[in-house]
Amino acid sequence: MGVYPVVLSQAKFVHRDSLKYPFEERGLQFGDGIYEVIRIYHGKYYLLMEHVERLYQSAEAIKLNLPYPKHELIELLDDLLQRNNMTENGKVYLQVTRGSAPRDHVFPQNVTANIYAYISKQERPLEQLKHGVCVITERDIRWEKCYIKSLNLLPNVLAKQTANEKGCYEAILHKDGLVTECSSSNVYLVKNGQIYTHPITENILHGCVRMAVERFSSELNIPFIEKAFTLDDIKTADEMFLTSSTSEVLPIVKVDNIQIADGKPGPISKRLQAAYEKDALIQIETVGQ
Incomplete structure (x- = not known):
């Protein structure tokens, strides 16, 4: 299963080999985050709105403030497809965590959520x-x-x-x-x-x-x-x-x-x-x- 090279990270598109993960990251240390897996058929998302709605519902349930409104996130996900010239069957893995901060069980203050997404090939079973x-x-x-x-x-x-x-x-x-x-x-x-x-x-x-x-x-x-x-x-x-x-x-x-x-x-x-x-x-x- 090949991973496409361009990764969405903090509203920037970078090569996956250059992605740096913060040492103190809430998702890594607490599992303090949410995710979605969105299906792609022939380079087009399937049930995209349903997944985005569920992502925001999960965020609300754990009191996580997403950094973008829904329409902007959808635009970024669409841009991710275009930048990877994605025309095949695949999937997007999208993850949001509460952010990077010194380790403490209590929510950090004034910290921006970490968000990234990447595309993988995924043929139908x-x-x-x-x-x-x-x-x-x-x-x-x-x-x-x-x-x-x-x-x-x-x-x-x-x-x-x-x-x-x-x-x-x-x-x-x-x-x-x-x-x-x-x-x-x-x-x-x-x-x-x-x-x-x-x-x-x-x-x-x-x-x-x-x-x-x-x-x-x-x-x-x-x-x-x-x-x-x-x-x-x-x-x-x-x-x-x-x-x-x-x-x-x-x-x-x-x-x-x-x-x-x-x-x-x-x-x-x-x-x-x-x-x-x-x-x-x-x-x-x-x-x-």
Whole structure:
């Protein structure tokens, strides 16, 4: 996965090799910051406004003052694409921390937030989208404000690593058997033609692709029920899938040792995949006009 050379840092564009990280930085020392990962298709952002809105909501939740209004940040992100001559599939990683200051748990005064963003190549996971993936289940040991897309991701990292070590794509997280989400994606169960997923609370991330899937479901007349399901429910699921900016709408065909239905992506997952592709194409063409 190649990283493009031009990096956005403090509203300046510099070569990534010349980027200097302050020694005393709130994000490095406290995880005192937020981030977003925004999908790019053929050099155009997908669900950009949803991601920007969520970034500002996360900032408000941790009392972090962003240095730019939304429209200026969007202009900088667009400029980042242009300066890298980005025309491929990829993603932008965007991070904001409370800034650089002598280490103290109390917020520093009169300090400007640190913000940077960079582009990486990211092809679509076509094989996984076609055949589905295997996942594991892990106890959800994260904090109680997972709706904030913060830098405090160690529990997520540990769960994802465990899944990787077991040859699986993701880890479904649960609290006492009640499924919340995955380590880096939202998760859904299909039963009797209806989609079930954890309701929007502080215990899960409010996914941008999740919002799109809810919209697709409405357009396709597929019931979208915000009700948490259990580990036991998985045993009799008709379908399962997960969503994220890099995974899109990705079918789950096996959970731990449990095969989901016939072990193949189901019809509702496929319909949602088609809706996603259509929506992404429409947005890309609209932005490009």
